[in-house]
Amino acid sequence: MCLICGWIYDEAAGDPDHDLAPGTRWADVPMNWVCPECGARKEDFEMVQV
Template sequence: MPEENNNAFKTYMCLICGFIYDEEAGWPDEGLAPGTRWEDVPVNWVCPECDARKEDFELVEI
């Protein structure tokens, strides 16, 4: 089994609307610079598409 690269950027998907948050790209329109890790996204941040809460996102592999 290959060793997982813990420094790799991850991708999270909104379970409500399917919006994708990519750590590598960030979301500059919402003040999240490229490279912003999910754990560094503020807890009160909401999906820019449907206003779902951060807890409504799930880690996905693309």
């Protein structure tokens, strides 16, 4: 979950609008990827269980 805006990255859904195919594990998301909602960096995310 993004600590800035609360957007949640879902591994099953990926982020196809930003070249992350469904099924892309969080560990495989590149460090230069940013939150699609607010532009926060990957290091501004925290693991949550939903």
